[in-house]
Amino acid sequence: MSRFALLFALILTSGLAQAEIKTQEISYKGPDGTALVGYYAYDDAIAGKRPGVVVVHEWWGLNDYAKRRARDLAALGYSALAIDMYGEGKNTEHPADAQAFMQAALASAPAAKARFLAGLDLLKAQPQTDPDKLAAIGYCFGGKVVLDMARDGVPLAAVASFHGVLAATTAAKPGAVKAKVLVEHGERDTLVPMASVTTFKEEFDNAGADYRVVIQPKAKHSFTNPDADRLSHAGHGSEKGPDLGYSQVADENSWADMQALFKEVFGQ
Incomplete structure (x- = not known):
């Protein structure tokens, strides 16, 4: 191998190493002693602390999709x-x-x-996390969780819900919502109908919250998950499954909206 070829190979190898995403599973406990498992991801090419983002899974639980979103972030x-x-x-x-x-x-x-806060505390404890710059995103069930945290005034700079459940456990009180809130909702979501969007807007208007609702055209529930179509038919035999569907356009557009929100609140 020539000196030039060797140098080129070393540059390529170095560049790949610098871009590596590190992941690890971290065991932790909830306040009630429940054993919990977090999936942590960061880019080891970045020096110092950076904003932290909690990812809350769909109703399926902590599966590969939720972990993939951590790697994407x-x-x-x-x-x-x-x-x-x-x-x-x-x-x-x-x-x-x-x-x-x-x-x-x-x-x-x-x-x-309390279970959400246990996860948030775990994220804050990681040496790569800037504990003063925090956000949360959630999908389906996870969307409800992060919206409820916003309603409760948990100190998050931003919250993004993707095809989330919008109904409030306890409605937001005026001035309670501190986070900037993004709701990405599918136009053809039959599990969370448009009436829920109207109710949500009324609630957040009354609370004086800083929020944005984006309706993704023609998108069904779970529009960000590439496995949605398969999961709509999985595990229930001859019974009709949930009305789910993936949309690449809605997935990409909603992710871009989230990035714009984070750039606004974190400057990156």
């Missing part, structure tokens, strides 16, 4: 943690199980908040 330069709202990192592809997991997690609003 890490690639954008964030310190990202996909948290566990069900315990022991459990997940499913069966709608009945997912429904049961979600209902159990939401049975107590204080317990759900």
